[in-house]
Amino acid sequence: MPPPYKLSATLSGHTQDVRSVASTSGTSGNLARVLSSSRDKTAKLWSTSTSSRAWSCSHTLAGHEGFVNAVCSAVLADGREYAVTGSQDSTIALWDSETGEMSRVLIGHTSNVCALDSKEGLLASASWDM
Amino acid sequence: MFKGHEQPVRALALIPPAALGEDCIFASAGNDGLIKIWNWSTGGSELSTLQGHDSFVYSLAVTSDGTLVSSGEDRTVRLWDKLTGALQQVITIPAISSA
Numbered sequence: 640m641p642p643p644y645k646l647s648a649t650l651s652g653h654t655q656d657v658r659s660v661a662s663t664s665g666t667s668g669n670l671a672r673v674l675s676s677s678r679d680k681t682a683k684l685w686s687t688s689t690s691s692r693a694w695s696c697s698h699t700l701a702g703h704e705g706f707v708n709a710v711c712s713a714v715l716a717d718g719r720e721y722a723v724t725g726s727q728d729s730t731i732a733l734w735d736s737e738t739g740e741m742s743r744v745l746i747g748h749t750s751n752v753c754a755l756d757s758k759e760g761l762l763a764s765a766s767w768d769m
Numbered sequence: 770m771f772k773g774h775e776q777p778v779r780a781l782a783l784i785p786p787a788a789l790g791e792d793c794i795f796a797s798a799g800n801d802g803l804i805k806i807w808n809w810s811t812g813g814s815e816l817s818t819l820q821g822h823d824s825f826v827y828s829l830a831v832t833s834d835g836t837l838v839s840s841g842e843d844r845t846v847r848l849w850d851k852l853t854g855a856l857q858q859v860i861t862i863p864a865i866s867s868a
Contacts, residue, residue, distance in 0.1 A: 641834070643858045644848065 652696045655679035663712040663720060663736060674722050676707035682724045698739030704728040713757035723762060725752030731764055771807050773815045776800035782829035796837055798826035804839055819854050821847055
């Protein structure tokens, strides 16, 4: 049995409850990073370094007009890694993982986007619009 | 359809590996506080039920070594052994730091 897990870090920054977390793939020689989304209408990208165990928020992804209830990391057809957020505002936003800038907004759902997942360039979303 | 839970299911997780030719196993959990393990490939009843949470389970995940991790309304994160399903560790939030 592996040794028990212990608390390694606490990431503070969100101003409302955190609804979802995800990890990035850590491709192209970069360390894997953590994504979080919150009812404070933002998502945050957190990173650490090999030299220090401290975590810091490298980007705050702001732009949604409602709670951000789902987040995932996706490597899409252009080979770039994106943070993908799903919101109570019914939209899904794609954010460039390097710059933190909003790249695209996917409009189609008509209610809260509650789940997101990605694999092999595909993105799946689920919503209260059923 | 996989029937067994008697309250809403809040989380799902694939339990790897599912190599070519192997059955696909997954876990479900929800408001009944139970975690159920299912065989997607053969269907039917659950393979096993993991009890321990005192309230709703909201989230499931699997670590790189196949350990199933669950968390929920009872403020705990629980780790379950990959092979036996035995409870390996309970982490109560807020947790004591390792530092």
